[in-house]
Amino acid sequence: MDDLKQLARLIDTRNQIEREITALIGRPAAIGHIGEHIASRIFNIALEESASHKSSDGYFRDEPLKGHTVNIKWFAFQEGILDITPDSLPDYYLVLTGQKSGAMTSRERVRPWTIEKVFLFEAQTLANELIQTGVKMGIATSVRRNLWEKSEIYPTSHNILFQLSQAQHDALALFAKRSPE
Helix, strand or coil, rough: HHHHHHHHHHHHHHHHHHHHHHHHCCCCCHHHHHHHHHHHHHCEEEEEECCCCCCCCECCCCCCCCCCCCEEEEEEEEEEEEEECCCCCEEEEEEEEEECCCCCCCCCCCCCCCCCCEEEEHHHHHHHHHHHHCCCCCCCECCCCHHHHEEEECCCCCCCCCCCCHHHHHHHHHCCCCCCC
16 A cells, blocks of 8 residues: 555656646646656747647747748657558648657656757658658658768768757757756
8 A cells, every 4th residue: 555655746747847837837747747847948849739630749949940841759668659640741740759768668668858959851852761661651750860860960960951050069968968868
């Protein structure tokens, strides 16, 4: 019974934190909504009013991508997958990821909400490359490692489309892993 009491206290603490996050971002404290909020602040993205807007979460307000639509994802692990809607692509996918996932069991494994890497994919180019290699697009589309690598913008930039400012780099670093897992 002691473990249930401890679990109840921890859930109560988590619920209080979620209420505070919801008050701060104006949407439920789910990883996707929080990722959209973080990205909107760091990359000056105007978010859509509705969180269920088809294919994009908003659009960039600054050059070099000003006016282009973006779908924002935040994954606790970098697992090489991305939800792609080939019938209604945004202009870009901006993907925030935590640490690289190993081939481990999920048993007793924490999924920390950190930002270790950020990727920017030009959606139509990505879709074309996936079509050429015969990859089926949809939920949990497998994206080859080399495509992730050339789309990385943080912490190292391999993407010629976008270069982070020092302020953006520093803001993303606020969400990096802080303690051992």
